[in-house]
Amino acid sequence: MLLHLKNVLTRDELATARTLLGPSAPWVDGRSSAGGQAVARKNNEQLAQDSDVSHRLQALILSAVQRDPLFFSAALPRKIFNPLFNRYSGDSNHYGAHIDGAVLHSRNPAQWVRTDLSCTVFLAEPEEYDGGELLIQDVQGERRIKLPAGDLVLYPGTSLHQVTPVTRGARLASFFWIESMVRGGEQRRLLFDMDMALLRLRESLGEQEASVVQLTGTYHNLLRMWADT
Known part of the structure; x- marks a missing residue:
């Protein structure tokens, strides 16, 4: 099931996130967190996980999704991997086709999370960048996702997916995984x-x-x- 949830972040929350992800944000090479298959395909920047900015943004994202009744109904979350944040722009502008690891270790709190569901929360408006679509392969074929800032997409963790090259501007997003109470x-x-x-x-x-x-x-x-x- 692929689900688009609208306005998960309020305008104030989105403005806070954009401010925190501004020029002074501690971006690092996204390949530092990639597994063996993904490292050759991943070319983006990722917010340093242990930074104060990351911790503040994690709390913001978790608060937003946990109050959303549609998110709960669709995901039935048992565990949520601590939200991560990425930027696609300039020469660090794409992520090739891959499937996420089946079980990943979350730092905050420290726990293993089975990746039943993947989630991307868009933090930049579609008109701010060219390219950067999230391409997801599902039973209906290829789905191209590029949502308004504050919206999210929830999709199966088993899906082959990629982020197409960003050719103008910057694509900002949060991403994380959910272990559901209902595995199937x-x-x-x-x-x-x-x-x-x-x-x-x-x-x-x-x-x-x-x-x-x-x-x-x-x-x-x-x-x-x-x-x-």
Whole structure:
């Protein structure tokens, strides 16, 4: 399942992020964090993970996604890898096709995270740069993603994906991974579709209508059956 969530960051949060990612931000070579397969394909800059700027931005991103009900419904997060931040511009402008590692070590908090889902939060407006599309291969073919600042895309961690060369301006983004309580992608999709249908039924019929109560119970019984916490 590939999902676009709009306005996950408020305008104030986005302005704060852009200020912190300004000229004095501690950018380092993105290849310093790449694995064996990715190091030859990765050509970007990444914010130094242990910097104060990175810690402030991590808290901002986590606060934004954790308050978003659609993010929770789609991801059912058990663990979230500490958000990272990258910049594509100049000669450091692309990331070739790759699949992320299955299990990655997050520093804050220190934990191993299975990468069931990948997430990119866009921090630059599309008109600020040329190129820089996130290309994702899924069952529907190639998807080209370039979203407004403050929006995010959530997609399976198993996907082959890349970032096309940025030929003008700078592409700024946060990226991270989620280990879901529900490991199976098809099961997560069924639960998300049911949750969205229940939301519409509640709006039209009310919380106490008998069929809504029954279907809500079915949703939670399925979640209970499939979830690990």
